[in-house]
Amino acid sequence: MSINLFPAKAVQGELIKYSQIGNKQFKIFTKAGDVVDIDALANKGLKYKANPFLDELKGNHVRVGLLFLNPSMRTRMSTQVAGRNLGMDVIVFNIDKEGWQLEFGDGVVMNGNKAEHIKEAAPVLGSYFDILGIRTFPSLQNRAEDYSESYISEFIKYCGVPVVSLESATRHPLQSLTDIITMKESLAQQPITPGKKLKIVHTWAPHIKPCPQAVSNSFCEWVNAWGKADFVVANPEGMDLAEEFTKGATVTHNQEEALEGADFVYVKNWSSYDWKGEYGKNYDAPDASSWLLTLDKLKNTNNAKVMHCLPVRRGVELTDEVLDSDHSLITTEAGNRVWAAQAVLSELL
Amino acid sequence: MSINLFPAKAVQGELIKYSQIGNKQFKIFTKAGDVVDIDALANKGLKYKANPFLDELKGNHVRVGLLFLNPSMRTRMSTQVAGRNLGMDVIVFNIDKEGWQLEFGDGVVMNGNKAEHIKEAAPVLGSYFDILGIRTFPSLQNRAEDYSESYISEFIKYCGVPVVSLESATRHPLQSLTDIITMKESLAQQPITPGKKLKIVHTWAPHIKPCPQAVSNSFCEWVNAWGKADFVVANPEGMDLAEEFTKGATVTHNQEEALEGADFVYVKNWSSYDWKGEYGKNYDAPDASSWLLTLDKLKNTNNAKVMHCLPVRRGVELTDEVLDSDHSLITTEAGNRVWAAQAVLSELL
Amino acid sequence: MSINLFPAKAVQGELIKYSQIGNKQFKIFTKAGDVVDIDALANKGLKYKANPFLDELKGNHVRVGLLFLNPSMRTRMSTQVAGRNLGMDVIVFNIDKEGWQLEFGDGVVMNGNKAEHIKEAAPVLGSYFDILGIRTFPSLQNRAEDYSESYISEFIKYCGVPVVSLESATRHPLQSLTDIITMKESLAQQPITPGKKLKIVHTWAPHIKPCPQAVSNSFCEWVNAWGKADFVVANPEGMDLAEEFTKGATVTHNQEEALEGADFVYVKNWSSYDWKGEYGKNYDAPDASSWLLTLDKLKNTNNAKVMHCLPVRRGVELTDEVLDSDHSLITTEAGNRVWAAQAVLSELL
The missing domain is CATH 3.40.50.1370 (Aspartate/ornithine carbamoyltransferase)
Structure with a gap:
């Protein structure tokens, strides 16, 4: 290898x-x-x-x-x-x-x-x-x-x-180390264009109940510490993660812009750190479902690989079509x- | 051995x-x-x-x-x-x-x-x-x-x-392979009369609640595929197992006739495959308890060995007197x- | 060693x-x-x-x-x-x-x-x-x-x-063997004064609910069978353990007297064997909490080591100050x- x-x-x-x-x-x-x-x-x-x-x-x-x-x-x-x-x-x-x-x-x-x-x-x-x-x-x-x-x-x-x-x-540091391993492995198999800076996007996904911020916090912390990529975190307004984890990344509330040219898209729901002053709430504003990642949205990326820590709720966090496509690294990731x-x-x- | x-x-x-x-x-x-x-x-x-x-x-x-x-x-x-x-x-x-x-x-x-x-x-x-x-x-x-x-x-x-x-x-194929192993082991230790054809009977037993058909389906499937015995399945009318499993066996609703000359009696409850058009029901007709296997009924057999996959409800599926007798292979079977x-x-x- | x-x-x-x-x-x-x-x-x-x-x-x-x-x-x-x-x-x-x-x-x-x-x-x-x-x-x-x-x-x-x-x-015989091991190990590290007879005290402790007598019964049985010490069991009146276990020990209802000169104090709650004719009751008489072992009470001992089988409810069975002091052998004991x-x-x- x-x-x-x-x-x-x-x-x-x-x-x-x-x-x-x-x-x-x-x-x-x-x-x-x-x-x-x-x-x-x-x-x-x-x-x-x-x-x-x-x-x-x-x-x-x-x-x-x-x-x-x-x-x-x-x-x-x-x-x-x-x-x-x-x-x-x-x-x-x-x-x-x-x-x-x-x-x-x-x-x-x-x-x-x-x-x-x-x-x-x-x-x-x-x-x-x-x-x-x-x-x-x-x-x-x-x-x-x-x-x-x-x-x-x-x-x-x-x-x-x-x-x-x-x-x-x-x-969730074992998950984040796995994620770095998985991206390195993918890049070794399918290197990106020489000269292009690696772009990693972490995008919020809808869910039916409040989830911990642990996987997302760690992913941000590790990608920042790894220091090999442009790193963008995209989530609904008010749903920003704690700054101690995202510091060093670009935080945006525009998913479309974030995905542009992305090599890896890490999808995960998290509950609020401080949405409308509340902690641990599931973001259920009317635009929540618009954050669902679809195959169509991936056209805007650099043929991005999609990642998720599992378990994933099909049709809620990610569509079947993305999960069952070649974009998905998700079961390889879990194996890692x-x-x-x-x-x-x-x-x- | x-x-x-x-x-x-x-x-x-x-x-x-x-x-x-x-x-x-x-x-x-x-x-x-x-x-x-x-x-x-x-x-x-x-x-x-x-x-x-x-x-x-x-x-x-x-x-x-x-x-x-x-x-x-x-x-x-x-x-x-x-x-x-x-x-x-x-x-x-x-x-x-x-x-x-x-x-x-x-x-x-x-x-x-x-x-x-x-x-x-x-x-x-x-x-x-x-x-x-x-x-x-x-x-x-x-x-x-x-x-x-x-x-x-x-x-x-x-x-x-x-x-x-x-x-x-x-x-339940591991159970059925165990059952074949157990019968072979028993026959090696106590061979039946030369010339007598081996007879295996699977008889329905009463229970307090609906049980899967899995053990019985597999037992039928395996004994048929093994092909070394006359094989009879006895159960109340209407309680026949699916034909895809019993095909090759004689299915009867007369337990006494079935037991005659049996070398092995495999006892097990199953819920209905299609009793009065219903699936998964516990057979609780008035004659249900008459199907309980007793020592007395075994007199009609060729000093048959009794088998069951466990867990067994004493006094419901099998009597204490059968379970505690030399007829029972049941704990040996489970060990196998x-x-x-x-x-x-x-x-x- | x-x-x-x-x-x-x-x-x-x-x-x-x-x-x-x-x-x-x-x-x-x-x-x-x-x-x-x-x-x-x-x-x-x-x-x-x-x-x-x-x-x-x-x-x-x-x-x-x-x-x-x-x-x-x-x-x-x-x-x-x-x-x-x-x-x-x-x-x-x-x-x-x-x-x-x-x-x-x-x-x-x-x-x-x-x-x-x-x-x-x-x-x-x-x-x-x-x-x-x-x-x-x-x-x-x-x-x-x-x-x-x-x-x-x-x-x-x-x-x-x-x-x-x-x-x-x-x-609970594995616990009792552990307790003997732990006392022997402690005595090997900090021998008592030559000539002094070893004194072991088992004292009842308060609890919020009825506990088995098993640990206490066994401790009594094993210390008596070991036969190396003066052995005193202290508990509220009416809360005596079954005589078959305490036979050979001095049973007292005066904790202060019991603790005098003790080298090891084994603390544990047990429910009644026969308190007011009842079995399995939590002793909740008004004086129950007075049986809580404190650092102050240990002054009367021979700088006793304190033992307990765990889990222990802090503030109920034993005070934080005892558990966190050098008197406690409790985590060493559990390790053993x-x-x-x-x-x-x-x-x-």
């Missing part, structure tokens, strides 16, 4: 940084800023795609625990497979289905429905496993609380081992989740 | 056929017709029973995903063990408990409670796994829909890898699920 | 006894009486803590099935890790979430909501696995039924393979669950 575009710089040593957690240092993977070199980490993923069992002895004796406070299909299974490819044991635990609800608050008198505090659960899990993954979703009720990322932060603070985010309240997880687990060791 | 009855023909090559799926060819295991030689495949299962770790390196690097849209105990655990015996990694996913509901319809606008389409889910899973298993139950609401087997067919169509049915709307699954997984590679 | 206190006698042979089950003999681990030498078994756990992969090939080809009729976090994950450390395959099955409810009664006509009888389920599981673990909780409705331990007994009777209790109606399970699984082989 030749990755002839954007070759990674030669990187000495680790691709994921050590973080200072209390009085210890260990690696965590929760955001773009935890990565030393995004392009090199994506290349590592592509290397594993070409040879899944390259490091199959590396994870011998390593136990990975994957904790889900919310449902998961791709993340769970791709990370299990990734860990096994490295020779690790991977144990999945759906906390609230198989166990009980966790309390995250400080000083709370636990006389309600939460049976265990993160201060106990996290260090115990840290003693059973060498690497922990955790998935938590936002409440979409309280922006300050969601954006404080207190759940995953408390978990990291108390568990004492390397942590990989399996999606948190405001970010394995290689992103494998690159990250390998680096966390 | 000597299997001195019905020795399998020497079979060159594969015991499971390749199927044409779209523009690809791969093996699937969903029905008797997918098998080249049922007797040889059963022997393969018995070979694994004698030596579970015979092929323990064969499945190295092979990932099997088992997807349950409906609950399972034996199928899940026996298939996990079977895969592990072959050195495979086996990952279980209870889709609607751990994930979300799947849409199978074409062109549906997905604005309801189904979050993902099989057109996305199947190929993604196919990219994570080398072999996929799937369990889906019938609705028992719509016969045409159930008998179209659209769920498992769509799954096979889109996933792109070998598929093993863990029970579908109208068939491992060897059926192991033979199939080994052939799907 | 030097365990310089209470060295185990040199033990020849097995540390877990064979039990006569029907006409077979196999090892089970359900209570202190199943152990030949508790101190030696605890040492075996500590040996594994020092070298988790000491016996990593011992469990090759061994399949362990862990069946949960009730939720679990630590027990499930620590036993999975323990089995993997020994090279075993460990398969978890949450019976009522992934399967269906089991019937345990004899001669019951199964026309209710229980789909399968233990007489079928247990031997089938016994044919899939080499070792089985099972967790069942008490009803707390019917003392005679709970204390008959009929669920786990029936399971053992019918499954035909070695069984490890993952907590039953009235006992792995080594207890590993010692037991290793001996069950």
Whole structure:
């Protein structure tokens, strides 16, 4: 496999940084800023795609625990497979289905429905496993609380081992690494015209209920940090994502203009960060459905590839005709989740 | 272990056929017709029973995903063990408990409670796994829909890898292979009188609620395809199974006559295929309980062995006295699920 | 690691006894009486803590099935890790979430909501696995039924393979072995004054709802059987545990007196065995909250270490100040669950 575009710089040593957690240092993977070199980490993923069992002895004796406070299909299974490819044991635990609800608050008198505090659960899990993954979703009720990322932060603070985010309240870094991998792979197979600057568009899509902003926040954060493209985010007025994530991108409310000349169009619904002063609302203004991406709209692009993190609601977020066309990279993208997880687990060791 | 009855023909090559799926060819295991030689495949299962770790390196690097849209105990655990015996990694996913509901319809606008389409889910899973298993139950609401087997067919169509049915709307092939294995094993241990033709009876049993026809359909299909016995199906009038499955068997509504001289009696409830024009109804006519198999009725048989796929409701489908007698092969039969699954997984590679 | 206190006698042979089950003999681990030498078994756990992969090939080809009729976090994950450390395959099955409810009664006509009888389920599981673990909780409705331990007994009777209790109606032996391990480890690190007799106190704690007596019963049973300490059980009047478990300990209703000079204080709520003639009630008399263990109360001890089996409700069973102090061994204790399970699984082989 030749990755002839954007070759990674030669990187000495680790691709994921050590973080200072209390009085210890260990690696965590929760955001773009935890990565030393995004392009090199994506290349590592592509290397594993070409040879899944390259490091199959590396994870011998390593136990990975994957904790889900919310449902998961791709993340769970791709990370299990990734860990096994490295020779690790991977144990999945759906906390609230198989166990009980966790309390995250400080000083709370636990006389309600939460049976265990993160201060106990996290260090115990840290003693059973060498690497922990955790998935938590936002409440979409309280922006300050969601954006404080207190759940995953408390978990990291108390568990004492390397942590990989399996999606948190405001970010989904394994998805974003997958997305970079997928774009690099596509570009290696179908390079764009020499001299043309790569253009990536993230466009909002309609949905039937409020979705987290995590995938979109992370996609923006990672594409900006990657730094290889003109990057445009298109969404209805009032539906802008938080500036800390979009900073560096062009934010527009005109989808048609945004799509012009695009090489990749990343489609995803998100609920409001601050629409009419409200957080976590589904944008349901009369023009919402006009944001649905159609084959017709793609004519205006540079024969763009279409991406989406899945699950996708056909006929709501994307049309059948787009999903079933050659524009779609979506199932390839989801398949690449394995290689992103494998690159990250390998680096966390 | 000597299997001195019905020795399998020497079979060159594969015991499971390749199927044409779209523009690809791969093996699937969903029905008797997918098998080249049922007797040889059963022997393969018995070979694994004698030596579970015979092929323990064969499945190295092979990932099997088992997807349950409906609950399972034996199928899940026996298939996990079977895969592990072959050195495979086996990952279980209870889709609607751990994930979300799947849409199978074409062109549906997905604005309801189904979050993902099989057109996305199947190929993604196919990219994570080398072999996929799937369990889906019938609705028992719509016969045409159930008998179209659209769920498992769509799954096979889109996933792109070998598929093993863990029970579908109208068939349960791993159970039927187990049943053949169990009868062969029993006959090897206690051969019937030389010259007597083997007689197998499938008799309907009462139940408290409507059950799928899958186990019974498959049992009929497999015993007919196996072709080693006189085969009689006994059930109340109006409760005949679909002819496509019973064709080749004698169907009777007289249980006593059916049992006469039987060597194996397979007991199972099924709901109506077309009782008084209705599909999926529990037969609750006044004579229903008269179909309960008792020790007394077995006197009329050739000291028959009794089989059932489990779970069985004691006192409803079968009496305690039969279940706790030497007539019962039922827990042995359930134990043999491992060897059926192991033979199939080994052939799907 | 030097365990310089209470060295185990040199033990020849097995540390877990064979039990006569029907006409077979196999090892089970359900209570202190199943152990030949508790101190030696605890040492075996500590040996594994020092070298988790000491016996990593011992469990090759061994399949362990862990069946949960009730939720679990630590027990499930620590036993999975323990089995993997020994090279075993460990398969978890949450019976009522992934399967269906089991019937345990004899001669019951199964026309209710229980789909399968233990007489079928247990031997089938016994044919899939080499070792089985099972967790069942008490009803707390019917003392005679709970204390008959009929669920786990029936399971053992019918499954035909070695069984490890993952907590039953009235006992939690893996927890108690963990507790002995934890005290030995603590004493090895911080020996008590030569000549002082070790003092262990088990004190009742408030809770918001009725809890099983299993952890407390077992702790009493094991500390008594261990026989290395003065052992005092302190609880409100009327809340005494069953005498069969406390026999050998001093039972008092004065917590202050009990704590005097204590080296270990084991804190846990339990519901009534026979409070005002009632079973399974949460003690909610006005003085209940006065039993909350505080830092202040610990001044009266020999700088005691505090233990609890988790999950613990902060502010209800134990104060934040105790849990977050150096007195607490609680997360270390929970971590030690792995080594207890590993010692037991290793001996069950």
